[in-house]
Amino acid sequence: MSYRQVDFDAVAPLMPFDKTASQVAGKGEHFHWEPPENSNYSADPIPFRRPSREELIKPSFVDLTGKKIGRFTVMGVASEIPSNGNGQRWVVRCQCSAYETRKAKVIKAHLDGTSRSEEPPMCCCCSYTRKLQLGYHNPKKAAAAAEAIIGQSR
Template sequence: MTRFARVDMDAVAPLLPGDKVAGRVAARGEHFHWEPALGGKVHSGDPIAVRPPNKHELGQPSFVDLKGIRIGRLTVMGIAAEVISTNGQNWVVRCVCGAYETRKAKFIKGSAAGDAPHDAEPMCDWCDKTRRLQMGRCDERKAAAAAQAIMGQNR
């Protein structure tokens, strides 16, 4: 029996590169790590602490409890307990991909009312970036610079 006969291909297959470029990147130990431009938002793979509304918030006529509302791919979990800002209340939302982010009440109310552009489904920044890349929307100058850098390293 060869040593490869004992290898479970279901365990090895996810480790194999998908195409020539992925193989070249994996062989060099290079990696790509994208960070979203959060712009005041918090993005986390772990749950973000939430708190119930306090008496002061419940006493305001303009306060609306948004917990449990689904907008696009996001579900509102509650008010962010540890994220404080001066320009509106931060709510914790969970995307279907499992990521947690904070969003403002204005964004949630506007998306629930249908004020978002008709082609924009509310989702976390990671899913939005992935969706844009799948649709072929990218910055052509950055893509050309990256391709030039890769070609320069091959020589």
């Protein structure tokens, strides 16, 4: 097994993550991250619109456009994703330039400070990278990577 076959996700928690290490690692092998199937993650802008006049006059409606929560900035109401009675969907932009949708209820909970989440809101890619930096990893992948490295050095 060559080093190219070693899964970066398994080795990443074992690597130091400071400025110098990231510059060195950035020049070598990298991994390709795929968003979860059920997420509305996109590297390209997701179509959104401003709240309509009818929405703005409703007493229960809160205009969240421009609000900042965690790494997100609320861009507008998702125009191509229907609410289906589950709450209005809003397009948010992460600091890493990725776009996702979030329900108004979740955004309001973070703004009010009533959210149960300890982590600041971030896109699924930033969340995954953060978990790797904190040392969360798949033990089976780590064991396979370690075995490949040990086998390579023999």
